[in-house]
Amino acid sequence: DSGVTQTPKHLITATGQRVTLRCSPRSGDLSVYWYQQSLDQGLQFLIQYYNGEERAKGNILERFSAQQFPDLHSELNLSSLELGDSALYFCASSVGGGVETQYFGPGTRLLVL
């Protein structure tokens, strides 16, 4: 158990819908990272927040957005969902905003039908 929690574990929705994935970092960690893992795209870094501010941005679609709240939990919002958005979405956290060790959550499996 890494100490990072993600909810929900599984999510099934329809195309065109909007969903919110939630992540709670380990106690004391200020950074949260979001990743997408799909069969055709592999593992992709989406975005990083550090203490409420965006720190790094990867291959995140405009239909996706994220934020980190004052209590340091983070949400990833996915809108206008497409079949290709079906994937495993990981959250990770680290103490600082640099290249410290990241601890990954168990992931949220999203299925878009």
Added chain:
Amino acid sequence: AQTVTQSQPEMSVQEAETVTLSCTYDTSESDYYLFWYKQPPSRQMILVIRQEAYKQQNATENRFSVNFQKAAKSFSLKISDSQLGDAAMYFCAYRSPNTGNQFYFGTGTSLTVIP
């Protein structure tokens, strides 16, 4: 953009033997970090080892060690005394503060450990 290549989609090793997983990367930067992550069937991502590019000494973590060849842009992972619990997908990753701290991942190597 930086690319990370893992040329071995699948590897197998006999229990207690040694195996080496390959990773190469393409970059024009001098300051960066390299990582190996392990993803067992549980899908949890676990950091195995990390290497700072400015360090000449290869990183080691118990049975795991790397062979970092900066000039050749190569970063291989050696697993000694392989155990059944080492069976997993292994991802090589690159990160640089000069490219917005983005992570770039390889496509992974699936390691099977044969009892």
